Amino acid sequence: MPRSNTHAVTNPRDAAYRHIARQADRMPDLGLFDLHTGAMDARDASLAHAIVEGAITRWLTLDYIISTLSHRQLRDQEARMQAVLLGGASQLLLMDRVPPHAVIDESVEWAKVNIRPRAAGMVNAILRKVARAKDGRIESWDHHLDAIPRSDGSGLRLLGLELPTTGLHRVSIACSISSQLVQRWENQYQDPTLPAMHTLCKAPTVIYVAHAQTPIDRLELSPHDSPNHRIFTGKRIQLVELLADRPDLWVQDAASSRVVDEFELAHAPSLIIDLCAGQGTKTRQLRARFPDAQIIAAEIDETRLDTLNEVFGKDDQVHAMHVDTLMKTELGRADVVLADVPCSNTGVLARRREARYRPMKAQLARLIPIQRSILCHAEALLKPEGTLIYSTCSLEVEENEDQVEWIRSKLGMTLQSQLRVTPSGQPGEPGSGYHDGAFSAQLTKQGSKQVESLVG
Numbered sequence: 046m047p048r049s050n051t052h053a054v055t056n057p058r059d060a061a062y063r064h065i066a067r068q069a070d071r072m073p074d075l076g077l078f079d080l081h082t083g084a085m086d087a088r089d090a091s092l093a094h095a096i097v098e099g100a101i102t103r104w105l106t107l108d109y110i111i112s113t114l115s116h117r118q119l120r121d122q123e124a125r126m127q128a129v130l131l132g133g134a135s136q137l138l139l140m141d142r143v144p145p146h147a148v149i150d151e152s153v154e155w156a157k158v159n160i161r162p163r164a165a166g167m168v169n170a171i172l173r174k175v176a177r178a179k180d181g182r183i184e185s186w187d188h189h190l191d192a193i194p195r196s197d198g199s200g201l202r203l204l205g206l207e208l209p210t211t212g213l214h215r216v217s218i219a220c221s222i223s224s225q226l227v228q229r230w231e232n233q234y235q236d237p238t239l240p241a242m243h244t245l246c247k248a249p250t251v252i253y254v255a256h257a258q259t260p261i262d263r264l265e266l267s268p269h270d271s272p273n274h275r276i277f278t279g280k281r282i283q284l285v286e287l288l289a290d291r292p293d294l295w296v297q298d299a300a301s302s303r304v305v306d307e308f309e310l311a312h313a314p315s316l317i318i319d320l321c322a323g324q325g326t327k328t329r330q331l332r333a334r335f336p337d338a339q340i341i342a343a344e345i346d347e348t349r350l351d352t353l354n355e356v357f358g359k360d361d362q363v364h365a366m367h368v369d370t371l372m373k374t375e376l377g378r379a380d381v382v383l384a385d386v387p388c389s390n391t392g393v394l395a396r397r398r399e400a401r402y403r404p405m406k407a408q409l410a411r412l413i414p415i416q417r418s419i420l421c422h423a424e425a426l427l428k429p430e431g432t433l434i435y436s437t438c439s440l441e442v443e444e445n446e447d448q449v450e451w452i453r454s455k456l457g458m459t460l461q462s463q464l465r466v467t468p469s470g471q472p473g474e475p476g477s478g479y480h481d482g483a484f485s486a487q488l489t490k491q492g493s494k495q496v497e498s499l500v501g
Contacts, residue, residue: 054083057093058132058151062159064093065100066128072120073223073402075101092143099135100128102245102398105221106193107134113206114174125160126167133172138179138193138201145176180204185473186219188212188238193219196245198473216241225405226391229441240440240482243468244394244401249476250277250284253297255306256333261294263287269477271299273306276476293333297326300392300466300483304385304436305330307464308487314338314380318371318426320419321385323349325356331383332363338380340364343371372422381432382423386416388437388444392468392482409443416448424456427490433458436485440467445484458488 054060064080080097082090100107108119111130119127133152136143149172157165179201186192186200190207194200209215213231217224220241230237254261255273265279265287277284277296288295305327314335319328322342331340342353345368353365389408390400416437423433435452437444445465452458463486470479 054081055085056151057082057085057089058096058155059159060085060093061096061100062125062128062132062152062155064097064128065132066124068101068399069124069127069131072104073404075399075402077399095140096132096135098398099139100131102196102401103135103139103193103221104131104402105218105223107131107138107221109208109218110134110138110175110178110193110203110206111171114178115171123160126156126164129156129160129168130171133168134175137172137176139195149173149176174205178204178206188215188219190215194242194245194472196247196472198471213237220245221401222394223402223405226401229405233440233442239471240468242471244398245472246395246470246474246479247472247476248395248481249479250296251275251298251476251479252277252287252294253302253330254294255302256293256330257291258293267477269299271302271480273302274299295326295329297330298393299480300468301326301438301481302330303464303466304434304483304485305334305383308432308434308462308485310381310432312380314432316341316375316379317381317383318343318375318379318423319383319385320368320371320423320426321383321387322353322365323385325353327383327385328353328357328363332357332360336362338362341366341371341375341379343368345369368422371426376425377428379426379431380428381434382426383434383436384419384423385436386419388412388416388439389441390438391440392438392466392484395468395470396481405441409441413443413448416444417451420448420452420456424452424458424490429490431490432461433488433490434485435488436483438481438483440482440484445486449486449488452486452488456490458490461487461489463487 060082068075082093111119111134129152133148136148137145152172153165153169156168181202183192183200183202186194192200192202208218213227216237217227222241227237230240252275254275265277265283266275267278269276317331317338318341320343322328322344325342328342340363342363342365344350350365357363390397394401449463453460466483468482
């Protein structure tokens with residue numbers, strides 16, 4: 046049957062399964078794609094997002110359950126078959142208010158129309174087995190072989206199958222984290238269970254309030270363990286209204302904000318360059334902390350540059366600039382350069398769910414040269430005695446402490462301080478104690494140095 050990619054998006058399961066199929070073609074390097082929900086009402090759009098979130102977050106868990114029950118490897122099936130089985134299992138095992146018969150019936154019909162008529166029987170048989178495997182809840186998951194952890198802190202007991210008996214493999218399947226990453230975390234933390242379980246948290250929306258200019262009296266903002274932050278507990282439309290109303294507040298995790306909050310300078314800076322400005326979150330923080338400084342928000346991506354121009358277009362203190370232009374006009378002029386570099390995102394996997402399966406060795410081989418190239422640019426932009434702030438949202442030593450040592454040995458800079466923030470929060474715990482993982486280091490440039498040949 047012909048498959049069309051240009052159709053009206055009206056059914057939440059159809060939208061979710063198509064999205065998951067697109068990701069299945071890329072697995073394990075999942076993409077940061079928008080889920081297309083068309084003109085669906087809020088309830089249907091919410092269902093579509095929940096199906097996708099469950100499938101993406103628990104891909105390895107669901108894959109293991111489906112493959113075990115069906116006696117065939119899910120990853121060997123075509124993308125649309127993987128999608129309907131993952132999406133169906135996500136609903137049957139992870140969602141409590143969705144009728145199993147509706148999930149199975151609609152999934153079977155979807156397979157018949159979007160894969161081929163004979164696929165319906167296979168989908169029906171496998172999803173019925175998945176539904177029968179769902180038993181009751183247990184208080185918590187503590188490496189039970191016959192249960193999986195849930196994002197609310199409880200566990201779900203399974204009938205008819207067990208998780209792997211090997212500890213690392215069990216954590217990988219239970220928490221849906223690549224085995225490479227679990228092994229790395231065991232080497233770093235001895236027990237990888239806590240960082241792996243952290244990635245299953247429902248990450249709260251954290252508001253940075255350190256530079257609030259008027260009292261904060263919104264009922265939707267509850268306390269956070271950090272006095273500079275609040276937890277937003279309202280609806281999305283209320284969040285949009287709050288941020289439009291209060292430009293002195295913005296969404297930023299407590300670990301992220303420490304990068305700018307905690308570095309110290311001997312003198313007030315005249316020029317600050319945010320070398321990888323992204324959406325401008327840390328640029329806003331720099332603007333609030335150093336109100337008299339000129340700030341350049343630099344990017345190489347034209348779309349992000351457009352966003353930066355929209356955010357700071359009316360601010361005479363902040364100027365958005367392409368990195369190519371920056372490197373022609375601002376060499377040796379900056380008092381401070383913030384290099385918040387692209388990284389593996391392993392400290393923010395509760396938010397960046399699509400990043401949890403990427404092969405780490407390949408990731409590091411790609412990212413480390415990019416980070417070093419950016420650091421060479423940063424050093425060239427600094428005045429003598431200028432300050433470099435290097436930061437990542439990674440937990441990996443190669444991207445953090447090892448890069449600091451490279452800066453010291455190859456760029457001749459002096460380390461002033463460094464800070465590693467381990468992720469905090471476990472499934473079911475209050476959002477007030479939640480924060481991501483992050484790393485930052487402050488270094489000082491000692492003098493001019495030619496660094497073009499040092500990249501790599």
